[in-house]
Amino acid sequence: MNPWQDFTNAESLSQEHVPLLRPDDFFASVDKLLTSTRAVAYFARPLGDSQELTAVFADDAANRLLTARTLVTETQIPQLSDRHPQLHRYERELAEYGLLSAPNLPRLRRPPLVGDSEEFHPVPGEDVHEVAVGPVHAGVIEPGHFRFQCRGETVYRLEIALGYQHRGLEAAWEGGPNARTRHYAETLAGDTTIAHTSAYARVLEALSGTRVPLRAEALRALGLELERLANHVGDLGALASDTGYLPTASFCGRIRGDFLNLTALVCGNRFGRGWVIPGGVAFDLDKPRAAELLKRLDVLTKETTDAVNLLWSTSSVLARMEHIGTLTREQALTLGLVGPAARACGLVRDVRFDQPVGMYRFQQIPVSTYDTGDVFSRTYVRWLEIQKSLTFVHDLVKNLPSGALSAPVGALKPNHLAVALEEAWRGEAAHAAWTSSDGKLARYKVIDPSFHNWTALEWALKGQEISDFPLCNKSFNLSYCGHDL
Template identity: 40%
Template sequence: MRIEAFGFPNLVRLSAFAGRSSAFLARVDHDTWARTASTVREAGGRLISLWGAEETVGIFVISAAYALEDGILWLQSPVGDGRGERDGYPDISAIFPCATRMQRAVYDLVGLRATGAEDTRPWLNHGNWPADYFPLRKLSSGTERFESQEADYPFVHVEGDGVHEIAVGPIHAGVIEPAHFRFSVVGEKVLRLEERLGYAHRGIERLFEHVPALDGHRLAGRIAGDTTVAFTWAYCMAVERAMNGRIPPRAQWLRALLLERERIANHLGDLGALGNDAGFAYGLAQFSRLKEDWLRLNNQAFGHRYLMDQIVPGGMSTDVDARFITAILTQCDQIDTQVRVMQNIYDDQSGLQDRFAGAGILSASVAEHFGVYGLVGRASGRKIDVRVDHPYAPYHEVQVQAVSDDRGDVAARVAVRFNEIYESVRLIRTLLADLPGGNVVTPVEHAGSPSCGVGWIEGWRGDVFIALETGADGTILRCHCHDPSWQNWPALEHAIIGNIVPDFPLINKSFSLNYAGHDL
């Protein structure tokens, strides 16, 4: 279904993406808000994100971003009467179950409640915040007195003979971000898993309000270190669309080069970790070596192992030296060859395949129910890839061959990673072979009026989304950032059901979801 077919009388087309996709903004009442969610679901569209904001003191707005046939629909619905008295907004979690946690987060951050929602437990607020504290309200100073004792979280309990609970986290062994997992089990068989996140909440979206719009890319790049390219590009895209920036073709192609290098680096790391979690330490050793070589060339060619601060509003901070183009192409040949050798080794290891096959099955129906996308979705037959479905420059010229698998288990998610490495290597070769000449940056200037823009990038986990609103003076009024882990974390709770507890680290790693980028 095309966005214009909704017939919104106040539909505004935001600046078109360079490519074959656009974004539209519409302001609607509550009835239209709920009706649109149903229509989007029936039309096969998907909910990308949901968030709230206080526009002026006492005047609130709830927003949702939907992916439809021709791009993004950003829907806003006012909440409040200007006197600080707020009605709720219609719950859409019955239509899009993935909205449940987003709506809970909206209440914690802004104080807006979804009317009729079944699950109203706190999400980001762990009980340390004052009762009347909502960090994204205009009058919140950040100097409120906080409690030092967390409140008990009302986990859902499973009753029955022989059922007991196993609590894991939030502190974990090794270098891993915090999360709490509550297992209900009989013996070692998992009957239910419930997650508790929010421990890594750093107030990122409030921090954006203290940063000029043209400088916010540095903060965006630090939302999640393993996704710095995707978040920075999405932020810069939002700025450029809000301010009608024009990006040099060479910069667009270099951005894609960095994005594919980020994708490969993360897949290499995950493939090694998955081997190790299944008791195959050789896989960890070999893939760690390959990833380290990959990151070292990042540092040599672009000045940073994880490619931070390379993408800036208007283009790139630096060009790539011709001598490193040769080195990148040579490394692509080496990676392609060595990863194929490792895939053969993985396929031939019967013990490894016994752990992978049939573990953590996420069926296509469950994936569709939760709106799962990205790598995990493609491993369950959901062929969703923004680079293919809504290509932005240069992907409308360099066509991506989407990778998918229908099995939905750990083995499928491993296979998708291998094949995405090969596809990204192919894309890097194509990008460098046809790399345009010219400058790598064009200055972007604020026009002196309030503006809106969105960024939408297919990161290595899935599509990363940013919605930006700026003031007349170039300040950020609201910057909402969304990682695909919001949709994928609830699906992990279902994928573990019927498996044994010792298989959870393997299944969890096969999803490889975001903690800090999800908590914000």
């Protein structure tokens, strides 16, 4: 019998209900469970003299989450990522806290200096050359360092060094909630404001036992889908631009702004800041605005369809995207991929479907998958999702439930664990929090979808042309600040 406690998305558990296992049993069950579930969170917090390690796994087939914890002292955690690569980045983080001794695990958050090649793994041989890109890039993008080991134009290995954007966000949450903590969630990854703020709000709601009004849930879903639409459309434009195909690049660049403006129509901010608050939402969608939104949505639906369909009818674009940066379904499972990148490998994996909360319990959205696992697949899955989201938003706005906008959030229950997952446009955004005995946030953990997916980019580049890297990178379009926190 499995001793782990099962619970659902956006539910809280008191400390007694999170099974405390002996380290041996704990790691043995982690090893066993990871063959059929995937890691959602795997983090430590100081508790007395030792450290408490909490694991939250998702059993997507059963639509349940599983959790257990154990107490460990320093460097007592065995390295399991050799057998379960999806734990790789979690273990790197634990190693940085000094909880895991693994000399072969590279650091997650490197100091903002590049150059010491000992940190990387060079490929030996006279013909091999190293190419270093970043952390300062040619475009106005976030900092990250890419180290390629190449022979001619072929990439033998790519290593990605991140951590330049580490802001100590998780530590800043401790002792909260206070006036600032919501804004940390809003600005954690600027393009994923709604998803992260919703997850944060759900954590607080679960910990305080707040019931969110249905209208607020509907408006959150609206915000989340508008965020997805804006970013997916922007990504399709950027992918077109990287193949050198101008028309779609220009149109989608403009249309992305129009979708952002729909968010601004409701809450006054293009990225949805200030829209979602713990307990509900801060801005309503009144009748005239709803009519205006639907009117603009109809125009945008047509324009997006026209601009994106140019891609599928231009063979030179398809030639650039097919059979590039391919990941297999097995690799996706092994790495614990999330979001469009996972669905592009044929995995049916979507928080809105597997672990639904809020509006998605009542109004389902189909999971869009494609199975070739290459750049084309990741591009095409985005287009499928755009179409599904457009329909969803249309139906949602037409049938908005009535009711209050928010409910008051009371004090947090002491010594509780809460976990909330949201399907952000990049994939699963997970927030987990432990409260202290005085009802404050004692440990706050955020796992951005990029945290799962960065390793996939390294794998996808093996044996590829180095000139295809920008396109591959764009097909994942991962967040640096979401990863670095």
